[in-house]
Amino acid sequence: MAETAGMGGATGVIAVTGASGHIGRRVADRLAMAGVPVRLVGRDPARLPELPGAVHAPPASYGDGEAMRRALDGADTLFLVSAHENPGRVTEHRTAVDAAVSAGVGRIVYLSFQGAAPDATFTFARDHWHTEQYIRAHDGLAYTFLRDSWYLAGIPAMTGRDGVIRGPAGNGRVAAVAHADIADVAAVALLRPAAHDGATYDVTGPEAFTLAEAAEEMSRATGRTIRYLPETRDEAYASRSGYGAPEWQVTGWVTSYEAIARGEMGAVSDTVHRLTGHAPMTLRDFLARHPRSYAHLTA
Secondary structure (H helix, E strand, O other): OOOOOOOOOOOOEEEEEEOOOOHHHHHHHHHHHOOOOOEEEEEOOOHOOOOOEEEEEOOOOOOHHHHHHHHHEEEEEEEEOOOOOOOHHHHHHHHHHHHHHHHHEEEEEEEEEOOOOOOOOOOOHHHHHHHHHHOOOOOOOEEEEEEEEOEEOHHOOOEEOOEEEEEEOOOEEEEOHHHHHHHHHHHHHHHHHHHHOOOEEEOOOOEEEEEEEEEEEEHHHHHHOEEEEOHHHHHHHHHOHHOOOOOHHHHHHHHHHHHHHHHOOOOOOOOOHHOOOOOOOOHHHHHOOOHHHHHHHHH
């Protein structure tokens, strides 16, 4: 990373939620490598990584305010990874924020989403806007919002075993970003509070591509023909009707593609390079480094 703890002010104890997940674990690892005291927070302590200088907090979930307060007691900064999508996610976030403030946390770095707005096409992005507003409303609470784009890992994940990416994304573009690049940015923001407090950053890859272009890149990586099949909204709902998912979840899936079509995930930022000093991964880079991500297409 371009910036380290030694180049900024004191950070105190940093609590990391979702520390067993794709982003939280990477962030915790980077903070431990920087030599700062880290508190790992999760529902299941057995899944938390063992890192030098890091301690495991008592088990806590976002919706349990008292458990979160105990887990965060003594922490100075909180890296808040958004909860798994569910109809009560904003309430869970609010409970976690209140618990953090009650525990004495003075700063929150929140992992939000590109295009977060009250009327965002992608319904899950609306949750992020409401969470941001709730954090802003706490007087004296410092914050940084990291609005990441779609994950690069999501491209092979959304490709069916038949080699088809389906969805109503039209010719819209998405500036997808790697988990590792998001973690690098988050670590810098956490280690340099004075430089990043009050900031809202879009965190994207270096390019915005259509899903048809993504299919071409996937074809090169897998050695088989991958194609993008545009759908109408009705077709998108129909093709997902057999998953047995609740309506709110299917709506989130479908509107994520519609948000791409409307350009709400297409803006490319220079955040990764500016904060970390290295270029973000392209889709081609990601596929070359993570062949397991498309193993279901080559088995």
